[in-house]
Structures are given as structure tokens and as C-alpha cells.
Amino acid sequence: MNYKTIIEDDIDILVAGAGLGGTGAAFEARYWGKNKKIVIAEKANIDRSGAVAQGLYAINCYMGTRFGENNPEDHVRYARMDLMGMVREDLAFDMARHVDSAVHQFEEWGLPLMRDPKKGTYMREGRWQIMIHGESYKPIVAEAAKKSADKVFNRVCVTHLLMDDSKDNRVAGAVGFNVRTGNYHVFKSKTVICGAGGASNIFKPRSVGEGAGRVWYAPWSSGSAYGLMIEAGAKMTQMENRIVLARFKDGYGPVGAYFLHLKTYTQNGVGEEYESKWFPALAEMVGKEYLDTEGQHLSHKPIPTCLRNHAFISEVNAGRGPIHMVTMEAFQDPHLEEIGWHNFLGMTVGQAVLWAATDVDPKYENPELTTSEPYVMGSHATGCGAWCSGPEDVSPPEYYWGYNRMTTVEGLFGAGDAVGGTPHAFSSGSFTEGRLAAKAACKYIDDGKAEGIRVSDKQIEDLKTKIYKPLETYTVYKNEVVAGSVNPNFINPRQGLDRLQKLMDEYCGGFGVNYMTNEKLLSIGLKKLKSLEEDMEKIAASDIHELLRAWELNHRVRTSESVFQHTLFRKETRWPGYYYRGDAMKLDDKNWHVLTVSHRDRKTGEYTMEKAPLYHLVSEK
């Protein structure tokens, strides 16, 4: 294994993973750090990497303050309501007050934003969403990042963060390998902005066999945001808050534009409205503050995503599935029909392919919906991620330690899925978080906080040995068996992934058990995960591509452990429809109106859990 070691030294800002968060960070960093060295490391190609690789047909987070539409606090209240109260409102407010400036720049850069011809405003899909022709959303923002960065290392998979050997709990860069050449890359950097992704594919997906890649979030979203940061000792928050999506069956095509713009609606298998009948019992579970069944019609408050899922799941379990999306009315209008199809082509081509393959013409047939397997991420209608500092002028003391979006590891910042407690950021909000992190990282350096960082050769060499071990394992043991993938000495990454997905599904509340778990199940699951972690020492990779999969799996396993620990800690059912704690089926504000925060000791692997206070925006009037 004679892979070269390539060292990139004297970096000021290293962006690890450049989806929307990472590109925002790289772009903005140049403004605040004119002479700073800005480097991007990305496991794919930043022109088409991250969750927005295939495009988007909407920007889901836009205030429209310039048109008098919303103020930032309106969005915070919406996100709080949708997440059953569990939001870092300082971070959410901060993101919302800046997000429009990102969107206005996107338009200037050439991203086609649709306009309302009468009002001159952006075409609204819903209160927060604006419609775009976003096939090239990612290549456009990547262009901006490339103009700012000194160097872009495409196809370098970052596997570990480097830690300072002279000062405890301070980041010093990152390492990884090139998935083409196999070479070992060392990035010595004063700060790292983690723009890596959330996690698909840790819970068993509904799709099987060849279709296993048909997941809602991109299959390359390997939980690396969490895998990297947890290994570095960063505190995490709300990792129990996985998300389940109600989407078009099999293709997971988005439903936002269908509900909000096309005004389609759902009904059960016998053509009835089904949601409202589940609400009285649900209101008993979660309390009137979270589901006001009588006042809802008057207040027009949207019903939290998880609670709508709950009604969906309950109706199917009652034997009145499938749930259909009623498209046949809206699709009679040729203009709306075209929008319905463009919506898929712009962001989930697979759904168009599926309908073409199964002759489902939504003009004449109402397509089926399903609830997905759970996902762990922090930018859609959920807020998993690192426990980060907020901005000085907004955050209360418990939420503030000097630098906006800095984790509890010094010099390590987050953006997008990496930042916890900030749901509903979506693409534009993630980009904005990257910008905020970049400004703060420059300030951190200018304040002299990154002086005297030392990285020992030993740390670099130890990580190199560790990274390539799966190749070594394969070489040593492959000839012990005649042929095939069954070997008593190792498992391959696919086999490991299958095992992870099965145990997450069965013990941590996947679709296979109707999203149900309890303390006993979680404890068994954690035990099984522990033995998988031991087997990860014996994972084998036959080539560099499999080595990539091996490290993605490592990040997924680390993410899963955190999900288990958090789910075990929160003894209540806060988000029915996302998951259920069978041994604590009620929402419990008395004990659990808090954010969960975890810390994994870097040396021992031991977890400690704590509760952090929840602050809410309150009007002074």
C-alpha cells in the first residue's frame, strides 16, 4: 500500500464537505479573510455534490421581508411549532434574518427565481417556499465557492478531523484519501467548517435490492457531519429527532408543491378525509398546546409534520390504506399538470421515471403515498446536529461561547446538517449558515485563537494506518477462501451496512416496526451496535471505491450510536409520527421541555447526556 502522503499546510479555513453549507462558507470566507488560505475538500465533485446535486424546484426558506411577507421571528415560531417546541431559537432567528440576502444574491448569479407577474414578488409555493427553476442550483453556487477558494480538492473523502497536540479540544485540520488515486491527504488548518451531510441509509430503506439507492435523502449523505464531529469530541444535540417523510410511494417524489401550490390533498383507500379523526386522541397524547383541534381551523396554524404522519400511519394500520394524493382535479389544468411534472424533473427525476414505468398518469389516477424510513439530519423538518454557539447579540449565556456556529471543539464550526437545533433551514438556510460560520471562523483566527497549533507526525501516521486498514485486511485474508464474499475474518461494507440498517430498523424505530421502540429495545440495539463497532475493526475493502464505502459506514455507525443514546435519554414521545417510545407514549413537558445534549469521550467512547434549557422568543409587547 504505497499511497503517497500529500500535505496541504498553512490553511486558515478548511471546508470539509461542500454542499450548500460548505459552498456558502467558502464563498463568504474570502470577503472576511482577504489573505486567508481557503481550501475545500469534497468526496465528490462540488459541481454536483450534496443533497442539492440533482437540483431543486423550490427554495423552502425565504422570508420575503422586502415584500412585507414575513419577519424572522415568524419563521422561528413556525419551526418551533413544527418541531413540537424543540428548536434553538437563537440560531433559527439568526439564520432567518440573513437568509433573504443569500437568495437575492442567487438571483443575481443567474438562478432562475419565478416571479408573480401581478405582484412582482417571487412566486410563492407556500408561506416560506418560493418556486425556482433550480436544475443548476448546485453548479451555480459551486461557481461562487470556486471563485473564493484557493484550492478545491474534489474526490477527497475526509475521514477524520485532526486535533491539536499542544492544546486539548482544539481542531487542527483534517485527513482523508483521494477516491481516485488512493493518496493520503493531510490538511493542516487553523479552523475547519464542517459542511458534511446528514444520514440516509442508516435505517433499513423500504426499497430493496437494486432499488436500495432510492432513498429520500441522497445515498451519499453518509452522516459524515456527525461521524467527523462526534469523533472529535464535539457535543451533539437533538440526535433522537430523526425525520420520517410522507412522500409519493417508491419514488419519494416531493409533495410540497403538490400540497401548497397545486392544492392537491390526501385521502384514504376508500376516498375519505382521514386526518381529523385521529386528532382528538393525538391531542391527548401531546397536549392542547401542540395540537389544538378546535382552534386549528380558526387559527389556520399548520399541523406539525410529525402529527400528520401519525394520522397517516394510524389510518394505514387501521386497514384503510393506501393513502392517495388526489391529483386528478388539479391536473385537469394543463398549466398545473406541467408544474407537477417539472417539480419532479427539477429535483426527483426518479419519480417521473417511476410514473412513466408504471403508467401512472396523475391526471387520470391518484398516486399512492407512503411514509419513508427515518433519516437523521438537521436542515429539513428536523434538527439533529452539533451543539453550536449562537450570535452574540441574540443568544442567552447557555447558547453562547464566543463564535457563531462554533461547536464545543475550538476552531470547529458547522453549517447545514452539521448544526443542531436549526430545522427548516433547507438549501438557502444552510448556505446562510455556512456564511455565518465563515465570518466567525475568520474572526476566531484574527483574535489569535488559533496560535501555536501543533500536529505530531505520530497523529498523522496513526490515522494513515487506520484509514487504509480495510485494504490491508482484505489482502491478508482474501485467499483463505476459494472465492466469493463469505469470509470468517471480515465483512465487506455492504454487509456491514445491511446489518446496521436491520438493527436500526428493529430496535431504534424504523418503518418495519411502525416507528416504535422502548428502553428495552434500545438497550438491546446498543449492544448489537457495539459488536458491529467491533467488527468495523475487521471491515475489508477490495479497492479504493470500497474503502470509501467503508469510511462512509464508519460515519453512519458513529451517527447511529448517537441516535440510540439520545433516543434512550429522552423518556417521552415528543414527535409521534417520527418515532414512538412505547414505554412513554405521552409528550412530557414537565420533564422534557429541554434540548438533549450528548458528549462522547474521545478516549473512552463513553457517553454523557445532559438537558439544556429551551429558550423561546417572546414578544415584549
Next chain:
Amino acid sequence: MPTFVYMTRCDGCGQCVDICPSDIMHIDKTLRRAYNIEPSMCWECYSCVKACPHHAIDVRGYADFAPLGHSVRVHRDEEAGTIAWRIKFRNGKKDMELLAPITTKPWGTGIPKLADEPAPSKEMRDSELLFNEPKYVRMDGGDLHTLESNGLTLKAGVYY
């Protein structure tokens, strides 16, 4: 719907290998052409299909739920700033052509080089503002929102 590559159209140029977000388009060493090495990690994102200069890459719906005999083809043109789709149903009854813009400006021309922008003042550095702010927040003279400006406080506990 995993991708596949037509033998007679692929010339092994590697554009698909270069762009695939999932690292699954590789060149076959014997045939010197591209193919999908891991269909179960394909998101049908069409990045490779759009990038192929010979339209050699197509997609066949996932075997576990999509019957054969359909087609969704695409032509993306950065110079024209458009993307054109054609969707054909399995039963042949529907054949749709759809066109959408992908950019409103010649490629890359609307994006500033921040190294050439005037450096931010100390006042700007000490503020909560980002590049182009406050102007771009509201496109008027308005300042950035703060808790104070919006009459808000953050309070711990259960408040709704």
C-alpha cells in the same frame, strides 16, 4: 433507477466518472467504457446523464418496482441556458416534452469575485452583517433585524 451505458455510444471520455456524486460511474478497464459499478447506490440524480456529451447514458427504472419499457431522456445546454426533457410512458399513451431554464445569465458571469471587493471596515467586522448586507436583506435602506428592533426577548421555559 440505476443508470446504464450504451456500448456503441460511449467513448470512455470519463465525464460521468468525474461528476457522479456517488462515485459509481467507473471505466471498465477491458472495454474502456463507463458503467455503473454499484446500482444500489444510485439516486437517479441524472448528473451523469446530463454530463455525457454523447447521450450514451440512460436510466432503466429500479428492478424492484419499475416495469420495463419507459423512457425519461434529457438534454442540458449550458450555452442556451436550458434543459429539455422527454418522458415516454410504458403503454405509449403519454409522450411529453418539457423545457425549463437553468440560468438567466451567461454561465458564471453574474458571480462576484470577493477577493476584488473592497475590504470590510472594522465596524462591519464587529457587526452581525455579512457580505452585501444590510442592503441585500431587504434591497432597501433597512437594517438587519435584531431582538431589540423587533421587540423580542428570549425566555427560558415553556412559552408559546
